[in-house]
Amino acid sequence: MSVDQVNPNDESKYAASARAFRDNVSRDLANDELRSNFRGAMDYLVDKRKTALSDSDELETLREQCKLIKQRCLVKLPHLLEALEEKLTANGIKVHWAETITEANEIIAEIIESKNGKTVVKGKSMVSEETALNDHLESRDIECLESDMGEYIVQLAKEHPSHIIMPAIHQNKKQVADLFAKNIEGFEHTTDVDALIQQGRNVLRDKFCNADVGVSGVNFAVAETGTLCLVENEGNGRMCTTVPDLHIAITGIEKVVEHLSDVPPLLSLLTRSATGQAISTYFNMISHPRQQDEKDGPGEVHLVLLDNGRSQMYSDDELRQTLQCIRCGACMNHCPVYTRIGGHAYGTVYPGPIGKIVSPHMLGLEATTNLPTASSLCGACGEVCPVKIPIPKLLLRLRQESVKPKGAPQVMKGQGSGRKTSEAFIWSVWSMIHKQPLFYRTSMWFATRLRFLMPKKLGAWTVARSAPKLAPKTLHERIKEREQAAKGK
Amino acid sequence: MSQVNTLHLRDYPKNPTKVYLYGTCLADSLFPDSGIDAIEFLERQGIEVIFPQGQSCCGQPAYNSGYTDEAKAVALEQIRHFPLDIPIVIISGSCGGMMRHHYKDLLKDEPGIEKFCDRIFEFTEFLVNSLNVQLNDSGPAERVALHTSCAARREMGVHITGKKLIEQLDNVELVTHDYESECCGFGGTFSVKHGDISNVMVSDKTKNLVNADVVRYVSADWGCMMNINGSLEHQKESLRGEHIASYLLARNAMDNTGDKS
Amino acid sequence: MTSARNNILSKLKSQVKDADYSKLPAEQGFNYPQQSFSEQLEQFITHLENNHAQIIKLTRAEIGKVITQELAARNITSLLYGDNSQYTQDIEQSDSSITLNKYSFDFAQHKERLFNDTPAGVTGSRCAIAQTGSIVLWPTPDEPRTLSLVPPVHFVIVDAKTLYPSFGDLIEQQQWADKLPTNAVLVSGPSKTADIQQTLAYGAHGPKELIVLLLNS
Ligand code: SF4
Numbered sequence: 001m002s003v004d005q006v007n008p009n010d011e012s013k014y015a016a017s018a019r020a021f022r023d024n025v026s027r028d029l030a031n032d033e034l035r036s037n038f039r040g041a042m043d044y045l046v047d048k049r050k051t052a053l054s055d056s057d058e059l060e061t062l063r064e065q066c067k068l069i070k071q072r073c074l075v076k077l078p079h080l081l082e083a084l085e086e087k088l089t090a091n092g093i094k095v096h097w098a099e100t101i102t103e104a105n106e107i108i109a110e111i112i113e114s115k116n117g118k119t120v121v122k123g124k125s126m127v128s129e130e131t132a133l134n135d136h137l138e139s140r141d142i143e144c145l146e147s148d149m150g151e152y153i154v155q156l157a158k159e160h161p162s163h164i165i166m167p168a169i170h171q172n173k174k175q176v177a178d179l180f181a182k183n184i185e186g187f188e189h190t191t192d193v194d195a196l197i198q199q200g201r202n203v204l205r206d207k208f209c210n211a212d213v214g215v216s217g218v219n220f221a222v223a224e225t226g227t228l229c230l231v232e233n234e235g236n237g238r239m240c241t242t243v244p245d246l247h248i249a250i251t252g253i254e255k256v257v258e259h260l261s262d263v264p265p266l267l268s269l270l271t272r273s274a275t276g277q278a279i280s281t282y283f284n285m286i287s288h289p290r291q292q293d294e295k296d297g298p299g300e301v302h303l304v305l306l307d308n309g310r311s312q313m314y315s316d317d318e319l320r321q322t323l324q325c326i327r328c329g330a331c332m333n334h335c336p337v338y339t340r341i342g343g344h345a346y347g348t349v350y351p352g353p354i355g356k357i358v359s360p361h362m363l364g365l366e367a368t369t370n371l372p373t374a375s376s377l378c379g380a381c382g383e384v385c386p387v388k389i390p391i392p393k394l395l396l397r398l399r400q401e402s403v404k405p406k407g408a409p410q411v412m413k414g415q416g417s418g419r420k421t422s423e424a425f426i427w428s429v430w431s432m433i434h435k436q437p438l439f440y441r442t443s444m445w446f447a448t449r450l451r452f453l454m455p456k457k458l459g460a461w462t463v464a465r466s467a468p469k470l471a472p473k474t475l476h477e478r479i480k481e482r483e484q485a486a487k488g489k
Numbered sequence: 490m491s492q493v494n495t496l497h498l499r500d501y502p503k504n505p506t507k508v509y510l511y512g513t514c515l516a517d518s519l520f521p522d523s524g525i526d527a528i529e530f531l532e533r534q535g536i537e538v539i540f541p542q543g544q545s546c547c548g549q550p551a552y553n554s555g556y557t558d559e560a561k562a563v564a565l566e567q568i569r570h571f572p573l574d575i576p577i578v579i580i581s582g583s584c585g586g587m588m589r590h591h592y593k594d595l596l597k598d599e600p601g602i603e604k605f606c607d608r609i610f611e612f613t614e615f616l617v618n619s620l621n622v623q624l625n626d627s628g629p630a631e632r633v634a635l636h637t638s639c640a641a642r643r644e645m646g647v648h649i650t651g652k653k654l655i656e657q658l659d660n661v662e663l664v665t666h667d668y669e670s671e672c673c674g675f676g677g678t679f680s681v682k683h684g685d686i687s688n689v690m691v692s693d694k695t696k697n698l699v700n701a702d703v704v705r706y707v708s709a710d711w712g713c714m715m716n717i718n719g720s721l722e723h724q725k726e727s728l729r730g731e732h733i734a735s736y737l738l739a740r741n742a743m744d745n746t747g748d749k750s
Numbered sequence: 751m752t753s754a755r756n757n758i759l760s761k762l763k764s765q766v767k768d769a770d771y772s773k774l775p776a777e778q779g780f781n782y783p784q785q786s787f788s789e790q791l792e793q794f795i796t797h798l799e800n801n802h803a804q805i806i807k808l809t810r811a812e813i814g815k816v817i818t819q820e821l822a823a824r825n826i827t828s829l830l831y832g833d834n835s836q837y838t839q840d841i842e843q844s845d846s847s848i849t850l851n852k853y854s855f856d857f858a859q860h861k862e863r864l865f866n867d868t869p870a871g872v873t874g875s876r877c878a879i880a881q882t883g884s885i886v887l888w889p890t891p892d893e894p895r896t897l898s899l900v901p902p903v904h905f906v907i908v909d910a911k912t913l914y915p916s917f918g919d920l921i922e923q924q925q926w927a928d929k930l931p932t933n934a935v936l937v938s939g940p941s942k943t944a945d946i947q948q949t950l951a952y953g954a955h956g957p958k959e960l961i962v963l964l965l966n967s
Pocket of ligand 1: 326327328329330331332353354381385386387388389
């Protein structure tokens with residue numbers, strides 16, 4: 001298997017923005033308003049989740065159950081995908097497969113063009129963000145409008161979602177009002193959230209009514225029944241999948257579950273982990289296109305199954321756990337790094353801890369080399385993940401892949417690209433010292449004796465901290481002295 | 490029993506008479522007092538403490554940087570120096586997490602590694618769960634905060650034990666600070682590789698500690714304290730952290746009757 | 751395209767060639783405490799009310815009257831409803847001041863009317879879920895999907911007899927796996943969003959109001 005063979009034209013636009021991680025971080029850390037928007041939002045979501053999952057017995061039982069469900073579905077993945085395809089086809093839903101984002105976009109554009117579609121309304125779909133579908137459709141003269149309120153705001157602002165559940169979480173109501181004023185004709189200025197939503201609603205209802213195509217994501221694809229399940233609060237997902245005559249759903253291959261009965265526990269933890277809701281306002285289950293005697297619903301329904309690095313995650317037992325993710329966003333809500341730098345700094349479609357573990361597979365480790373290291377490994381993400389993905393462990397693993405020497409067996413695209421000779425040298429010297437007790441003690445003896453030589457400035461460390469001071473004598477020495485004193489007594 | 494989370498459930502040796510101490514590399518060269526104080530404290534509980542001179546570092550810095558082979562060589566050397574089947578008490582939660590959990594992966598081919606890992610106990614959990622220590626507070630009344638390292642909290646599940654110990658001190662008021670469970674931003678090489686993010690995190694942590702209006706904060710992790718104290722000093726704040734071993738030793742007057750009724 | 755399919759599947763399959771499904775660990779769900787019917791009903795109502803739905807308890811004979819009152823209170827004079835459905839006749843008992851429109855047309859031909867000229871719709875429901883306060887819509891040719899989606903006010907008639915403790919129980923007992931319709935929807939309140947500064951606002955795209963007519967005899 002050659003994972004490095006990628007057509008450069010296929011490179012996602014996010015590769016470049018991910019490479020700019022460090023610059024993005026400096027830019028966003030300097031933005032106080034942004035930081036306070038994120039802090040406020042994260043506090044709110046953390047609190048919501050805590051209230052909704054207050055029974056730790058229930059929580060831990062469900063997390064274990066959901067982890068096992070997803071792991072079972074992953075072990076059976078290729079067969080479930082075949083079963084899903086068969087069932088969907090029998091139900092009248094057309095299934096397409098795409099290995100790359102370019103293929104996925106091409107498939108979708110072709111379906112739309114075959115029906116002479118000109119306008120698309122899109123329900124929230126992170127996978128379509130992953131493929132940058134909007135850009136592609138626009139380049140083919142197809143108008144593509146985001147209809148989730150948050151996504152709509154982000155689209156007006158010509159930005160990307162900064163959170164997978166709440167795309168416009170980085171903006172406050174004043175900023176949204178200014179944005180609407182610039183973009184919505186006849187906008188009556190207000191910072192009242194209800195009034196803002198009403199004006200957004202009016203614009204979008206018009207679009208729903210007239211759109212040729214609805215595009216949506218999928219939260220669970222049920223193999224047993226051939227059903228696409230969508231979780232949402234606004235009703236835009238129902239609009240996109242019901243009103244236009246053509247519905248195209250796009251999802252990652254990992255979203256398939258085996259049984260319908262797998263859905264309730266996953267759904268329960270998904271909504272509670274995400275926003276603290278017992279359930280979302282709508283849980284939409286689509287199993288057929290419009291049937292003969294029915295009066296509404298799309299005449300055609302398509303599903304595009306996307307790989308884009310997922311089969312690479314699948315090819316390693318440890319990294320495969322990445323695919324358990326149900327995209328609840330809890331890991332980012334609890335992440336102290338995400339809370340500080342916000343969602344855009346990552347430069348990737350999926351920000352936060354989940355972004356750090358999926359993006360290297362989608363964009364390659366070379367473009368994302370700064371993501372796995374930008375973590376204090378505090379473990380807050382792993383602690384809340386509803387499907388128990390050991391995120392910190394996977395970050396460590398990606399760090400290992402990133403600095404692997406040349407010639408190591410190929411596990412992922414871009415592995416070894418983070419290895420710097422200087423750093424590798426430091427660690428080999430470090431290892432040599434610390435694995436030889438005598439050498440270690442001698443070094444420490446010298447270090448402590450020469451502590452007056454220790455610089456007061458230690459690079460990044462002393463920008464905000466004073467340098468630590470070496471002790472006059474090491475613990476090893478002091479204990480030895482203590483033992484000798486005791487013997488002497 | 491309301492927790493189904495079995496990660497941190499474990500058996501504790503009852504009334505051990507002899508333990509090893511793992512000092513950690515940070516305490517060794519920077520903060521040796523806490524190692525001495527931990528030994529003193531344990532000895533006062535009637536326990537013989539062995540400090541193998543062959544120990545150096547648990548390997549975490551290299552391991553967390555992705556340099557597995559280098560970490561492994563160091564880790565292998567450590568386990569050689571703790572041959573007796575007695576508890577290994579470690580005065581840092583994060584090194585504890587490394588040796589108790591990550592060694593199982595890192596050294597998975599090493600025979601007996603599971604048993605070695607199961608002998609690792611963080612200082613406060615050992616005091617509470619193995620020794621069931623009863624403290625007599627002989628110090629003045631004061632307000633303190635507790636900072637529990639993320640590893641202690643999440644890998645070792647010992648955020649409870651530090652609290653239990655401080656709460657035994659009659660004259661000490663344990664103050665909860667805002668965002669207490671949030672990371673201080675240390676994370677080893679993270680604080681250097683991504684200094685700007687780490688700086689913001691530690692600034693917030695110190696602000697919350699200072700706002701708690703305490704005379705000191707106590708922690709069982711030198712990594713975090715080096716970070717937090719360094720930041721406090723840089724900001725010219727007088728607040729400092731103290732290792733829990735030193736703090737308990739100073740406050741617990743075993744020989745005094747104290748004013749406990 | 752078929753090559754994409756084959757490539758993906760063969761990559762995946764090569765990884766799990768010798769997977770032994772019998773070795774998969776047992777999955778254990780959480781055992782929720784048993785609740786009496788009245789506790790379940792209470793839970794159902796509380797959830798819905800917390801989610802801003804309006805609950806009106808009534809008897810079947812009162813459906814027409816209550817709908818009339820609620821519409822009058824909102825200055826609404828017309829109502830869209832389904833033909834031949836379970837409650838059609840009860841709905842038709844409403845006051846003559848309300849113009850009753852049957853959904854007896856093809857949606858595609860009447861989109862504008864539905865979006866712009868239909869202030870309220872009423873549907874029945876298949877059943878309900880206590881644990882989450884959810885109502886199960888099971889659209890049919892008589893009560894199409896858009897009837898519960900497009901009009902800003904949605905009346906839904908729920909029979910308390912159809913209450914299930916949880917979604918899981920419901921799927922199992924009604925054997926949903928064998929008979930899912932074109933579209934089934936769980937509805938747990940009016941449409942809402944918190945996308946602007948985490949402030950909840952109702953009526954994002956779907957119905958602004960969900961009025962639950964709860965039959966409890
Ligand atoms: S990794 Fe876990 S916590 Fe993060 S989005 Fe996925 S499921 Fe949620």
